[in-house]
Amino acid sequence: MSKLHWPPARASDLPAISAIAARIHPDLPESPDVFAEKMRLYPEGCRVLVADDRIVGYGLAHPWKQHRVPPLDGFLERLPDDADCLYVHDVAVLPDRRGGAARAYVATIEDLARSTGIATLALVSVYATRPLWERFGFRPVTADAELRAKLASYGESATYMLRDLAAT
Ligand SMILES: CC(C)(COP(=O)(O)OP(=O)(O)OC[C@H]1O[C@@H](n2cnc3c(N)ncnc32)[C@H](O)[C@@H]1OP(=O)(O)O)[C@@H](O)C(=O)NCCC(=O)NCCS
Incomplete structure (x- = not known):
């Protein structure tokens, strides 16, 4: 397969993104308004995968604080002024x-982080994806009570993970 490109999402891509989310994450539903807010607050981190002129995947990331997890299906309101990570909210591909x-999405987000002076990537692994993220250099973080409470909305298998870009 040729190198996969993840161009920035456009506002008109929102219905396609929502349709893929509903199909891939039926048990972790989020409203289109929640996606739209991320696209508005940090368009550079909102990407789509296009194949044969249609959207076949999306990835959403935004600057955030380490060890903090935005609630699922919740608004961010604003991005932190003192962000110390790029938080990968979700990546889903048909x-x-x-x-x-x-792999291509993570490389795209890694370039974005480095170009904006951010040295850490963060995410919440769901389902059984932890080994997949470990393959890309993410490491599970022991969650304190506050983090565990935030992770609850992401289901039982949710694991908070960080990747130090300086180490790879
Ligand atoms: C997660 C998802 C985007 C991955 O897409 P993908 O195109 O299959 O991912 P890639 O092939 O780039 O990378 C997967 C890597 O992990 C490996 N991998 C896949 N499943 C794995 C598993 N269960 N355990 C260990 N490694 C695994 C692959 O071999 C590959 O490594 P390689 O590039 O060295 O061969 C896709 O499976 C998806 O949309 N899943 C549903 C949504 C989801 O779970 N999103 C993540 C939320 S945290």
């Missing part, structure tokens, strides 16, 4: 378009 997609 099943028949998987294979190299997450």
